Amino acid sequence: MRAPWQKPHERYRDRFAATARVMAGRTQLDVSFEGDKPSARDGLISLPVIELKNDNALRRLRGMCDSLALRIRHHDPLIHHELAPAGQLKRAIFDAIEQIRYEFVGSTHLAGARRNLSFLMAERLRARTKNVVSGHAHAHTADVIALLIYEILADGALAEFSGPILRPWRAHLTPVARGLLADLKRQQSKQRAFAKTLIRFIGVFGVIDDNPPWEFDRRVIGDSHEDQPASRGDNHASDSSGPADHDSDTTFHVASNAEIRRNTRNLAGQNALGVDDGRVADSLATSGVRKTPLAGALPSMSYRVFSTEHDRIVEAQELVEPLELRRLRKRLDSLLPGLQGMVGRLANRLQHRLYVRQLRDWEFDMEEGILDSGRLCRIVTDPLNPLSFKQEKHGDVANTVVTLLIDNSGSMAGRKIAVAAICSDILASTLERCGIRTEILGFTTGSWKGGQVRTRWLEQGSAPNPGRLNELLHIVYKTADAPWRRSRMNLGVMLKNSALKENIDGEALQWAHNRLIARPEDRRILLVICDGAPIDDATLTANGHGYLEQHLREVIAEIETRSPVELSAIGIGHNVSTFYDDAVTISDADELGHTIFGQLSQLFESHGKARFHRGETRRHS
Amino acid sequence: MMQGPFPTNAPDISVSVSQTFGVESTWVVPAFGERSEYVPPVDDAYCFDPDTTLSILAGFAHNKNVLVHGFHGSGKSTHIEQVAARLNWPCVRINLDSHVSRIDLIGKDAIVIKDGQQATEFREGILPWAYQNPVALVLDEYDVGRPDVMFVIHRVLEAEGRLTLLDQSRVLHPHPSFRMFATANTIGLGDTSGLYYGTQHVNQGQLDRWSIVSMLNYLEHDREVEIVLSREPSYDNADDKETVHNMVILAGMSRAGFKNGDLSVVMSTRTLINWAQNARLFGDLTRAFRLTFLNRCDELERPIIAEYYQRCFDVELLGDVASGN
Numbered sequence: 013m014r015a016p017w018q019k020p021h022e023r024y025r026d027r028f029a030a031t032a033r034v035m036a037g038r039t040q041l042d043v044s045f046e047g048d049k050p051s052a053r054d055g056l057i058s059l060p061v062i063e064l065k066n067d068n069a070l071r072r073l074r075g076m077c078d079s080l081a082l083r084i085r086h087h088d089p090l091i092h093h094e095l096a097p098a099g100q101l102k103r104a105i106f107d108a109i110e111q112i113r114y115e116f117v118g119s120t121h122l123a124g125a126r127r128n129l130s131f132l133m134a135e136r137l138r139a140r141t142k143n144v145v146s147g148h149a150h151a152h153t154a155d156v157i158a159l160l161i162y163e164i165l166a167d168g169a170l171a172e173f174s175g176p177i178l179r180p181w182r183a184h185l186t187p188v189a190r191g192l193l194a195d196l197k198r199q200q201s202k203q204r205a206f207a208k209t210l211i212r213f214i215g216v217f218g219v220i221d222d223n224p225p226w227e228f229d230r231r232v233i234g235d236s237h238e239d240q241p242a243s244r245g246d247n248h249a250s251d252s253s254g255p256a257d258h259d260s261d262t263t264f265h266v267a268s269n270a271e272i273r274r275n276t277r278n279l280a281g282q283n284a285l286g287v288d289d290g291r292v293a294d295s296l297a298t299s300g301v302r303k304t305p306l307a308g309a310l311p312s313m314s315y316r317v318f319s320t321e322h323d324r325i326v327e328a329q330e331l332v333e334p335l336e337l338r339r340l341r342k343r344l345d346s347l348l349p350g351l352q353g354m355v356g357r358l359a360n361r362l363q364h365r366l367y368v369r370q371l372r373d374w375e376f377d378m379e380e381g382i383l384d385s386g387r388l389c390r391i392v393t394d395p396l397n398p399l400s401f402k403q404e405k406h407g408d409v410a411n412t413v414v415t416l417l418i419d420n421s422g423s424m425a426g427r428k429i430a431v432a433a434i435c436s437d438i439l440a441s442t443l444e445r446c447g448i449r450t451e452i453l454g455f456t457t458g459s460w461k462g463g464q465v466r467t468r469w470l471e472q473g474s475a476p477n478p479g480r481l482n483e484l485l486h487i488v489y490k491t492a493d494a495p496w497r498r499s500r501m502n503l504g505v506m507l508k509n510s511a512l513k514e515n516i517d518g519e520a521l522q523w524a525h526n527r528l529i530a531r532p533e534d535r536r537i538l539l540v541i542c543d544g545a546p547i548d549d550a551t552l553t554a555n556g557h558g559y560l561e562q563h564l565r566e567v568i569a570e571i572e573t574r575s576p577v578e579l580s581a582i583g584i585g586h587n588v589s590t591f592y593d594d595a596v597t598i599s600d601a602d603e604l605g606h607t608i609f610g611q612l613s614q615l616f617e618s619h620g621k622a623r624f625h626r627g628e629t630r631r632h633s
Numbered sequence: 634m635m636q637g638p639f640p641t642n643a644p645d646i647s648v649s650v651s652q653t654f655g656v657e658s659t660w661v662v663p664a665f666g667e668r669s670e671y672v673p674p675v676d677d678a679y680c681f682d683p684d685t686t687l688s689i690l691a692g693f694a695h696n697k698n699v700l701v702h703g704f705h706g707s708g709k710s711t712h713i714e715q716v717a718a719r720l721n722w723p724c725v726r727i728n729l730d731s732h733v734s735r736i737d738l739i740g741k742d743a744i745v746i747k748d749g750q751q752a753t754e755f756r757e758g759i760l761p762w763a764y765q766n767p768v769a770l771v772l773d774e775y776d777v778g779r780p781d782v783m784f785v786i787h788r789v790l791e792a793e794g795r796l797t798l799l800d801q802s803r804v805l806h807p808h809p810s811f812r813m814f815a816t817a818n819t820i821g822l823g824d825t826s827g828l829y830y831g832t833q834h835v836n837q838g839q840l841d842r843w844s845i846v847s848m849l850n851y852l853e854h855d856r857e858v859e860i861v862l863s864r865e866p867s868y869d870n871a872d873d874k875e876t877v878h879n880m881v882i883l884a885g886m887s888r889a890g891f892k893n894g895d896l897s898v899v900m901s902t903r904t905l906i907n908w909a910q911n912a913r914l915f916g917d918l919t920r921a922f923r924l925t926f927l928n929r930c931d932e933l934e935r936p937i938i939a940e941y942y943q944r945c946f947d948v949e950l951l952g953d954v955a956s957g958n
Contacts, residue, residue, distance in 0.1 A: 030895035030941075034889040034893065124944040124948070127947045386737065
């Protein structure tokens with residue numbers, strides 16, 4: 013699968029955008045690579061997809077980007093429109109020279125940008141004037157005007173073109189025209205004055221509107237036809253896949269319900285196995301780890317599990333062969349570059365914020381700690397004085413653990429899960445640098461349509477309301493104690509689409525929560541990323557449609573009201589705020605990076621769950 | 634004993650602001666006729682920022698407490714020092730950090746030998762000493778000092794304040810030529826930029842006692858060019874001057890990039906000067922840039938800086954041009 017962000021251009025997108033923002037003086041400006049003509053609209057600069065086969069191609073692309081950015085900064089379309097002369101030819105000259113003006117004004121002291129722009133200009137002129145230079149045709153008046161003005165602004169740059177073309181014209185320049193040229197140079201930074209002088213200059217030159225096949229409004233791209241076939245090819249190659257993959261996976265969700273419905277009959281052989289979490293709770297109690305009101309299993313009113321026999325909690329690397337593990341991680345890495353820049357910057361910002369919060373302070377007059385040497389002389393003079401110590405106080409940030417619980421259901425396959433994997437990868441490494449531990453967990457089921465559990469239920473006579481009818485598959489990508497570098501291979505496993513099946517959120521949440529409860533850290537944050545309500549065909553068919561959802565709501569309510577764990581959720585294209593108190597819904601996986609880091613910054617900025625009382629700030633999507 | 638280092642006890646001459654500082658103003662400010670050992674050396678190349686200079690001069694002339702804040706490397710402390718140098722006003726700088734405690738500032742009991750016997754004697758800290766002498770006290774990194782400790786200077790900041798030494802039951806009176814200045818990166822409301830790790834919130838009651846709060850941020854293009862040229866005069870020719878222009882533009886781009894959230898570091902005026910000097914040292918502008926600034930940047934932000942660099946110098950900083958993969 014080649015995802016759209018794998019295009020070689022995407023590598024340049026961030027840096028181009030950053031540069032364009034600076035050059036245009038706009039905070040809200042982005043760059044995209046699409047189409048075959050450069051254009052700028054509503055805070056977006058679109059650049060054509062040109063094959064970056066050599067330095068010139070890159071320079072051309074930079075030139076286009078620079079030109080558009082400078083246009084935003086130094087060109088006022090209202091003035092331009094107001095003063096624009098009538099007549100197609102005059103208008104074309106007017107437009108073209110305005111472009112020369114803002115490119116010049118904007119690239120003062122920007123040697124590189126000027127080279128990028130003049131490269132484009134030269135390319136454009138070369139194409140337009142080759143007939144003139146070779147003596148096959150006369151130069152067009154418009155070209156002459158453009159060249160004259162270019163020459164005067166650029167102090168003789170591009171003389172290789174302008175020299176031969178302008179030679180016959182120079183002698184005919186009237187003193188008035190020369191004066192106007194000097195005026196133009198002087199007024200280059202004032203659009204209005206420049207435009208007025210320009211109109212007079214065009215007039216003096218005696219341009220008659222004769223509707224020639226003149227196409228100067230091809231603007232920045234000039235006549236670089238040779239680029240286009242290549243770029244189109246590239247475009248096709250990379251755009252084709254994506255959605256198709258996604259569809260093929262989601263079709264599994266529409267499994268056959270009718271067959272299962274037939275089997276819901278009588279009541280017998282009820283398996284009253286409790287929720288699996290009982291075990292965790294027991295071990296907690298015996299090991300003497302902290303006890304909170306919620307250290308035990310979350311009680312559930314009516315939720316039952318038919319059998320836990322086939323439930324599995326696995327380490328991600330157990331799911332795939334070592335060779336494939338490496339291959340998947342490699343694929344994740346190849347997906348990374350496009351997003352890495354953006355997410356990396358967000359991570360940096362989060363890290364800075366966290367550092368700032370780690371206030372270090374001294375506490376003086378302590379009974380123990382580091383000897384406060386400043387007060388030693390008191391002891392010498394009066395041995396009866398007690399020794400005075402000081403202790404360093406640490407901020408509250410480091411003593412935190414964050415769990416990312418990622419929905420590994422089939423509907424996440426494709427872009428969503430890839431972005432989630434990348435984000436969790438970067439998040440884990442960022443937080444690790446700040447001394448915060450991260451746990452990355454995933455949840456899905458072992459098979460579609462109930463698997464062995466449902467087979468057994470059918471064998472045992474298909475009792476009604478059997479409870480959850482599937483094999484849970486809970487995947488540990490990274491435990492809180494594992495260092496990031498050792499777990500990073502595991503994250504690739506999320507790309508293994510065949511592992512992504514149904515999602516039973518309630519139990520997964522309990523599992524992740526109970527793992528967190530066992531942690532010694534003071535502050536525990538659980539961030540859920542999902543893209544839909546819990547779905548498991550077998551269970552829902554046998555128990556009614558709201559069954560899993562109901563359980564999820566119960567679990568959430570428990571955690572939100574009774575647990576010290578701070579729960580927060582991000583829904584991709586699914587309104588999670590109806591489930592979770594602290595929730596954000598995003599429409600596109602691409603927003604995930606922003607949202608995760610935003611959500612975490614906000615959580616860290618708040619002072620935590622002041623022991624069981626939730627903060628007042630609740631956000632809704 | 635304390636009068637030793639100060640030949641004159643009060644300002645005895647007047648100097649014209651426009652002549653001495655090159656700042657347009659009709660002010661005449663008091664100054665010392667004689668230099669003493671605490672007067673900082675004069676840097677002839679120093680360029681004064683008009684607003685900041687006038688605020689600092691107001692502090693010297695009219696006994697006001699002046700707080701100068703702004704981004705790092707914009708020359709806040711140097712600015713105060715250079716004004717003091719030209720007024721021959723003794724000037725003492727203290728760098729605050731979160732380990733500076735009350736006794737460091739006020740003083741402590743020290744053991745001395747008196748008549749062959751060990752005895753303790755109260756040794757004044759820097760604050761009481763400066764308070765009683767014709768000294769301009771500059772508190773650097775004012776916002777890094779621990780807020781509770783900073784209350785020590787609370788009284789000192791009051792116009793007609795007296796400083797009470799609790800340990801000694803003594804009340805000190807300020808010297809008429811004692812002046813108080815401070816520099817800070819933030820304005821005491823905590824760090825919003827993520828740049829200044831370790832800064833603290835400053836108590837607003839205390840901030841209120843600074844009678845003049847001046848903001849010194851990065852200078853405009855032409856002045857910054859001037860400063861670099863004055864620091865590294867070997868650039869003062871047509872070709873190199875254009876290079877300095879490009880350098881200053883690049884610094885400006887880095888600051889704009891920071892504002893846009895694309896970069897997490899900014900190039901300060903100090904970085905620019907270092908870069909210009911390193912470029913002379915290595916004879917290679919690009920290498921000097923790597924060593925001065927790029928290596929300090931985050932790995933992920935380097936491509937962006939490289940892109941800025943290309944715009945300014947038409948040089949590929951990272952050398953990974955259009956490989957197409």
